[in-house]
Amino acid sequence: MLTGPGFELRTNGDAALDIRFAADPSEMLSEHIIALAEAIESCEQLPSITELVPAYQCLTVCYDPLRLPRCEAGAPDTALLEQKLLTLTEQVLAQSVPARGTHHLIRIPVCYDEKYAPDMQVLCESSGLTADEIIRRHTAPHYLVHMLGFTPGFLYLGGLEESLHCPRKARPELQVPAGSVGIGGAQTGIYPQATPGGWQLIGRTPLALFRPLQEPAFIARPLDRIQFVAISAAEFSAIDPMSPPEKVPLVSDSNSGDGR
Amino acid sequence: MSLRIIKSGLQTTIQDGGRPGNLRWGLACGGAADTFAMALGNLLLGNPRSHPCLEVTLTGPEIEFTCDVSIAVTGARFDLALNHQAVANDAVIRVHAGDRLRFGPLRSGARAYIALAGEIQLPPTLDSLSTHVIAGFGGLHGRPLQAGDRIPLNQCRQESARQLPPAYRLDYSTRPLLRVVSGLEARHFSDDTLARFYQGGFTVSPQSNRMGIRLAGEPLPVKGIPQQVSSALCPGTVQVPPNGLPIISFVEGQTIGGYPRIAHVISADLHRLGQLVATARLDFELVDQAAAHRILVGKSRLLAELPSRL
Known part of the structure; x- marks a missing residue:
């Protein structure tokens, strides 16, 4: 294991290295992690790298052991890769403000109607708030996309207001409908596919989060911002799931959270 | 046609x-x-x-x-x-x-x-x-x-x-052996728990699919193992969820996870996951990274030589 100031490099199986950061998850740390991923990607001396996977406090670097330099005995040698990653990580962490790319605010329509919000009552009870107030507080923030993962297109969002934190279900549902918007612990998010799930469901978006036939196939990238916009059941039915989020006609913010 | x-x-x-x-x-x-x-x-x-x-x-x-x-x-x-x-x-x-x-x-x-x-x-x-x-x-x-x-x-x-x-011509009829390297969170498991994991007590659960190979058997104790902040989950990773029954990530597995990782199936043996049948008893053998890479080089060479041997 190699360490530098504020991070350590650890093997994650025989074909990946984790660069793990000591700092707590934050916007600043995510910016560093994405900047590091971009620096590694543009480094031409690292042809063995196959995947870069950012997370809250970690960047996982997958590599093909067969494309590593070989030591004298002919075995793949990770030393050069590790050294290079160490140097790049130190460089990126030393930048006070990482180089920023273009990040977008993506507004995602969500219908909080009863028929799409089977667990709204649970959330009302745990928070002591009315459904209208929950909707207002859920649609207010610009959530930070820390990373994508779990299933294709799932967004790990930061910034859920503390009053809306709510324990997961003791027994996960076997099948949660695609597009379901839920709260699990301190996280909120959208289930891109119909999968098992343990979050409390408070709404549903008509938009598809994963569009394998479109380019790009995903509606958001790390460091983008997400805002949920409340829509009616009639608007829900009228939205084409495959339309780009910026093309979806949405009523102005002042109308959101009116309890529909 | x-x-x-x-x-x-x-x-x-x-x-x-x-x-x-x-x-x-x-x-x-x-x-x-x-x-x-x-x-x-x-x-x-x-x-x-x-x-x-x-x-x-x-x-x-x-x-x-x-x-x-x-x-x-x-x-x-x-x-x-x-x-x-x-x-x-x-x-x-x-x-x-x-x-x-x-x-x-x-x-x-x-x-x-x-x-x-x-x-x-x-x-x-x-x-x-x-x-x-x-x-x-x-x-x-x-x-x-x-x-x-x-x-x-x-x-x-x-x-x-x-x-x-x-x-x-591979023989799939013998008891499957998967070689693994030590897991990222293996150090959190007691020696006794690790010994049990490597003792061959687990079978393949019928609930396995292309997402994950679920194991059945006597649950491993997971009490006191710290929660992990979610990070990348690579294929072949063996996680131990709260019920103590390990899950091996498979070809269509989730890409981010947070359960403690006890081991990782080596790259050279990932293909063997595709031949596991429900109820088969599994053995795990711990190897180090250098050995894992050597085995991979060997398998790759075997495939590279095949056209000239046909």
């Missing part, structure tokens, strides 16, 4: 090398569950190793060919018949228009590959023809094949009769 599916089998899908490079979007590589068996079939026919093929799971299909084409069936051993005439696994089968390939009883392993000396004429999705079963895209209509499906083929060729040398 096409393949016509007469009977689908349990889960017959179009597969290739999958979609590497998309983990950061939450999309696991997918593709053939046993890439080694797929490569053997393709190399027998003179194809690239990950040329699109059919993956057959546990119960085989019945397929009618409307053109002359050579095929090869590798991986799990089924009794095979072409028009009621027995044909061999691990060898070129010269098929003629109108012939029917039938899969009989499964003898060992879990997944067979039907390699084709021809091109499947379907549009790729994200640069691959692989069927992603869990997310429902790719392949034909994003799903396993059904009776009545037609898979268009072109550039069909006949290849000369040849078979795999004995060294390449």
